Amino acid sequence: MQNTEEIWRLVDTNQDDFIALSDRVWEMPELCYAEVRSCAEHTAMLEAKGFRVTREVAGIPTAVMGEAGEDGPVIAILGEYDALPGLSQEAGVAQQKPLPGPGFGHGCGHNLLGSASMLAATAVKDYLDANGIRGRVRYYGCPAEEGGAAKGFMARAGAFSDVDIAISWHPSSFSGVNPANSLANTRIDFSFQGRASHAAASPHLGRSALDAVELMSVGVNYMREHMPSDARVHSAILDAGGVAPNVVQAFAKVRYLVRAATLPELSKLVERVRKIADGAALMTETKVTSQVVSAVSNLLANTPLERAMQDNLDRLGPPPFDEADRRAAAEFQATLSDEDIEASYRRAGVPVRPNAPLCDLIIPADAMAAGGIGSTDVGDVSWVVPTVQARGATYAIGTPGHSWQLTAQGKMPAAHKGLVHVAKVMAGTALDALRDETLMARAKADHQARIGRTPYVCPLPADLDPPIKMSA
Known part of the structure; x- marks a missing residue:
């Protein structure tokens, strides 16, 4: 004492x-x-x-x-x-x-x-x-x-x-x-590359990267029903592809923050999020690349x-x-x-x-x-x-x-x-x-x-x- x-x-x-x-x-x-x-x-x-x-x-x-x-x-x-x-x-x-x-x-x-x-x-x-x-x-x-x-x-x-x-x-x-x-977590940037086009005159020639970001969000939201209750997934759009609505967005980037109770659970959840990103790229005929920004343990x-x-x-x-x-x-x-x-x-x-x-x-x-x-x-x-x-x-x-x-x-x-x-x-x-x-x-x-x-x-x-x- x-x-x-x-x-x-x-x-x-x-x-x-x-x-x-x-x-x-x-x-x-x-x-x-x-x-x-x-x-x-x-x-x-x-x-x-x-x-x-x-x-x-x-x-x-x-x-x-x-x-x-x-x-x-x-x-x-x-x-x-x-x-x-x-x-x-x-x-x-x-x-x-x-x-x-x-x-x-x-x-x-x-x-x-x-x-x-x-x-x-x-x-x-x-x-x-x-x-x-x-x-x-x-x-x-x-x-x-x-x-x-x-x-x-x-x-x-x-x-x-x-x-x-x-x-x-x-x-x-x-x-x-x-x-x-x-919660263990990781931050991953998903970048979608599409094709620009005139949104009114030739929309069929464009491939929207922003559509891919939005479809990825839909997929992750449906996944929430089927992941552990203590897991969390958040996102922020880093680049929406510009401010001109008459241009099909050729590039867009979104950051996902994925959290889980343990590192093994986190790894499984990240793989599911990656598959959703691949699916969004497939649906929009865009290409997706990813980059881990950071990660921490529980x-x-x-x-x-x-x-x-x-x-x-x-x-x-x-x-x-x-x-x-x-x-x-x-x-x-x-x-x-x-x-x-x-x-x-x-x-x-x-x-x-x-x-x-x-x-x-x-x-x-x-x-x-x-x-x-x-x-x-x-x-x-x-x-x-x-x-x-x-x-x-x-x-x-x-x-x-x-x-x-x-x-x-x-x-x-x-x-x-x-x-x-x-x-x-x-x-x-x-x-x-x-x-x-x-x-x-x-x-x-x-x-x-x-x-x-x-x-x-x-x-x-x-x-x-x-x-x-x-x-x-």
Whole structure:
């Protein structure tokens, strides 16, 4: 207990610098693989705090790693800093009010995610140095979680090959251990090539690539009735073939995002989607080619680490939100539906608590998350090294992910308090793993038992490079 309190004090000592870092990154939202300024801010902070810095991890210009300590076990703490398109919003305003500019926004809280993780790593670094303990702590600044699968490319390149334990977190309505529920996914671009023609004078000479895209959509929609209930398929037309309706569209491109509970299930579903694309090309007498953009694995659990993190959460208690924080959160809750709020409680596995706009409890270890499962490239790290994640309360209960409301709350005092709170949870968990050889051994044994049943196969094609121009 005394050791934990010491590392929590080290988090408090450094918190102002990392709150400021989080706010700076919020003010410069950048999309996946284009986080040049955000990565530079993280790199500068690593250098200022005395970490040994490695730039362009795995050949990715916006990936960075900072290491401190000598010899001993390696603890990795993972951070992110990419934003999302279409979610620009003025800070602290509980009505939709986009800022001037390209329209990007931190609608998933990754400005907080990276800063809290580096704050935790800094506290561990300072603790190791002050107490003369063998061990190394690394902060990994990971770009492109939103669709770019950067951690998958980093894992494939061996960036985590000598790591003993990996720790991360994600902003949330509630504080607790993040259950290892996520969907494996892959993003594939399907390009259809047809033949242009005058749509009125000679329509019979044209072969419409846009028709092929639309027929593919019809086929996928019929497939939904015959796929696992937890699988998901989404699409976005990247190129509709032009804006002239009197020209038969000779080219069109659509991106499909296919999700499934496990990698084997994903592979089967992707093959079915590919057959539908081939069928659409056959029906329209066009040609189709495909290109995998990214892919991620489902999360792998680690029971010993999850128990250690839960113990830190239970000892620390909920974030220290005050009445001013609750009043501000209530303003954002007023913009939400009852269904939004109920769904948030349901995912947390706890009963609805009326008149509680912010988290005032730690989610129990036996609470079960239900529904609303997404995907994360942390999944690939979890197959390579024992991994645990926290959920950190940083915004009003019910706030949907990827929403303007979440962007708006990214610089509020409650978000800052949640950042510091979850940094303490991660730092305490890291310290437990470093000081308790038994915990480290049990975590590794648990991991080996899981991958022994189903060995890891990276879902990224071997010849696929990181799509660093994805957001160009």
